[in-house]
Amino acid sequence: MNTITLPIGWDTLQLWMLPAAIILISLLTGILLNRLVSQRLRAIPLSESMEQAHELFVHAFRGIPILWSLMGGIYLTTRTVSLSTNIQQFLASALLALVLLSATLVAARIVGGLATLYAKRAQTILPTTSILVTIAEVFVFLLGALITLESLGISITPILTALGVGGLAVALALQDTLANLFAGLSILFSRQLRPGDYICLSTKEEGHISDINWRSTTIRTLSQQTVIIPNVKVAQSIITNYSFPSPQLSVVIPASVAYDSNLEQVEAITLEEVNAVLRETMESPPQEEPLIRFHTFGDSGIAFNIIFTVHEYSELSPLRHALIKRLIKRYRQEGIVIPYPTQEVYLKNH
Known part of the structure; x- marks a missing residue:
């Protein structure tokens, strides 16, 4: 009669087969639940006003069913395997900490999302920036960490005391970071700079504000380049905001014509060309009519300003480009002279 010799360690392997199966099943169950919950939540018909809040909660619980199901499997595993009391207590504490941290x-995802939604609905009160979301999430994480430590029986009083004593050293070590953080908060709550605004700094950097985070302000130039400026530099700079309080602005283009020009003709032709350029380059021309204002008897001719309105600063460059080309062509057709800078010198004989 033949005998079967079991491999070495078979008893040990057989002992751990059930726990391994429980963990594997719990992991697969979590993946299935995560997909099922996401699909069910997205299938719920909602009004347009509730759609953003719905997406917020879908994002907040993404991946969490997998983690919770896996922790449930690990907890069941500890009940099927003979473990020492110390190990069981350690695993129970670790699972409790994971539950609280998850x-x-x-909570951090929900609070950060709600902060973003609130800022979007109240742009005049608070602009939507990543620094706002970061502060909200950091506050929730700190609160969650303190609750977790307290639940594990770790007294947080010595930790708070140590943080208070070491606060000065940390502040000195992170003074640049803290300076940028508070400068970012100052920019945020002043409500004078908002994402989307077109600004020009005294150091000549200009473009649309993309974001204001805890360290820097990001600007996107018209050539689609990214300029990253520390918040302290932004707070200390002289800034021209072309979008505040309104993105619509008046543009003044200086010009001049010769002294023998018919000024009524110059005014009529110039206004005609300005209106033509506004219609061609803008989908909806502004309601304000363009103006011509003669203002100076110059050395070479009569100077005047062409004044018109654009919806935002980024429209100015292509519009000015097209206008100058059209005016040069039309002035030449009509015989209107744009004078070169000249100066007459009279010599008197003694």
């Missing part, structure tokens, strides 16, 4: 992650 709940903190969900």
Whole structure:
């Protein structure tokens, strides 16, 4: 009669087969639940006003069912395997900490999302920037960490005391970071700079504000380049905001014509060309009519300003380009002279 010799360690392997199966099943169940919950939540018909809040909660719980299901499997595993009391207590504490930290992650996602939604609905009160979301999430994580430590029986009083004592050293070590953080908060709550605004700094950097985070302000130039400026530099700069309080602005283009020009003809032709350029380059021309204002008897001719309105600063460059080309062509056709700078010198004989 033949005998079967079991491999070495078979008893040990057989002992761990059930726990491994429980963990594997719990992981697969979590993946299935995560997909199922996401699909069910997205299938709920909602009004347009509730759609953003719905997406917020879908994002907040993304991946969490997998983690919770896996932790449930690990907890069941600890009940099927003979472990020492110390190991069981350690695993129970670790699972409790994971539950609390995962709940903190969900809360941080929800709070950060709500902060973004609130800022979008109240742009005049608070602009939507990543620094606002970061501060809200950091606050929730700190609160969750303190609750987790307290739940594990770790007293947080010595930690708070140590933080208070070491606060000065940390502040000195991170003074640049803290300076940028508070400068960013100052920019945020002043409500004079908002994402989307077109600004020009005294150091000549200009473009649309993309974001204001805890360290820097990001500007996107018209040539689609990214300029990253520390918040302290922005707070200390002299800034021209072409979008505040309104993105619509008046543009003044200086010009001049010769002294023998018919000024009524110059005014009529110039206004005609300005209106033509506005119609061609803008989908909806502004309601304000362009103006011509003669203002100076110059050395070479009569100077005047062409004044018109654009919806935002980024429209100015292509519009000015097209206008100058059209005016040069039309003035030449009509015989209107744009004078070169000249100066007459009279010599008197003694």
